[in-house]
Amino acid sequence: GAGVSQSPSNKVTEKGKDVELRCDPISGHTALYWYRQRLGQGLEFLIYFQGNSAPDKSGLPSDRFSAERTGESVSTLTIQRTQQEDSAVYLCASSDPHRSGANVLTFGAGSRLTVL
Amino acid sequence: GENVEQHPSTLSVQEGDSAVIKCTYSDSASNYFPWYKQELGKRPQLIIDIRSNVGEKKDQRIAVTLNKTAKHFSLHITETQPEDSAVYFCAANHYGGSQGNLIFGKGTKLSVKP
Numbered sequence: 297g298a299g300v301s302q303s304p305s306n307k308v309t310e311k312g313k314d315v316e317l318r319c320d321p322i323s324g325h326t327a328l329y330w331y332r333q334r335l336g337q338g339l340e341f342l343i344y345f346q347g348n349s350a351p352d353k354s355g356l357p358s359d360r361f362s363a364e365r366t367g368e369s370v371s372t373l374t375i376q377r378t379q380q381e382d383s384a385v386y387l388c389a390s391s392d393p394h395r396s397g398a399n400v401l402t403f404g405a406g407s408r409l410t411v412l
Numbered sequence: 413g414e415n416v417e418q419h420p421s422t423l424s425v426q427e428g429d430s431a432v433i434k435c436t437y438s439d440s441a442s443n444y445f446p447w448y449k450q451e452l453g454k455r456p457q458l459i460i461d462i463r464s465n466v467g468e469k470k471d472q473r474i475a476v477t478l479n480k481t482a483k484h485f486s487l488h489i490t491e492t493q494p495e496d497s498a499v500y501f502c503a504a505n506h507y508g509g510s511q512g513n514l515i516f517g518k519g520t521k522l523s524v525k526p
Contacts, residue, residue: 329514338418338518339456339501352513354413387455399444399505399514403455 298322300404302388308410309378317373317407321390327399328371329389330363333406339387345371346393378411385409414439414506418517425492426525433520435502436484442504445478445485446514450499459500460487492524 301320309315321328330342341355345365356362360378365371375382385408389401415438425431437445446461462469462476462485469476473492478485489496502517 331516339516341513341515344513400446400458400461401448401456401514403457405455 300388300390300402302386302404302407304407305405306408306410308412310412311380312377314374314376315378315409317375317386317388317409319371319373319388319390319404321369321371321388322392322402324368325390325392325402326368327391327393328365329391329401330371330373331387331389332357332384333387334384342373342386375409378409380411383409383411414442414504414513414515416502416504416515416517418502418520420520421518422521422523424523424525427492427494429492431489431492431496431522431524433487433500433502433522434484435486435504435517436482437504437515438483439504439506440483442506444505445476446503447474447476447487448501448503448516450501450519452498456501489522492522494524494526497522497524 303318326347328345331339343363344352360376363373385406387406389403391399391401393399418435443464447459448456449459450456460471460476462478473490475488499519499521501519503514506513506515
């Protein structure tokens with residue numbers, strides 16, 4: 297696609313429910329990232345996928361968080377048993393490090409999660 | 413793992429003045445340092461980046477300097493304009509278990525007063 301697409305754009309859920317967020321990266325981009333941005337805060341790294349390598353999961357804050365990626369396309373971020381502190385914008389980004397020689401990230405518009 | 417510290421957290425300048433934002437990183441293996449600009453309600457976008465084989469890079473009113481020995485890099489914006497008002501994030505790549513991951517600083521909110 298022309299850009300990184302994320303869905304849903306907004307999600308309101310009740311505490312304890314599971315949520316699934318989706319990211320469609322730019323076609324051909326081998327690298328995919330998930331970041332969390334709380335209101336007025338910075339970009340908190342969650343997980344990084346690069347091609348067929350094992351993902352870097354070092355940023356996932358707890359075992360309630362998990363992510364998968366199908367080949368070099370769609371990724372889903374799953375948050376189980378949501379808590380109020382999970383409320384944030386979840387940003388996905390993709391890049392093509394082999395083409396540009398550097399990881400220039402293109403971000404999606406984000407999925408805003410509100411846990412009541 | 414990589415740790416990126418960014419200062420100041422907020423910066424207010426008069427239009428036409430210069431603005432400087434500084435970052436430090438911890439991983440001596442890092443070799444790529446981008447800067448992203450995030451306008452209110454929008455997604456972050458790359459504005460400039462530098463690799464470790466150069467010490468300075470300029471693009472019109474913005475420049476980035478890198479000191480690998482001290483492990484710090486800075487963003488310089490000259491002749492600031494109101495449209496420069498945004499949150500700026502520095503980042504460094506981290507070669508832990510996988511290549512190319514980017515770790516961001518906490519951001520600097522720049523306000524340019526007309």
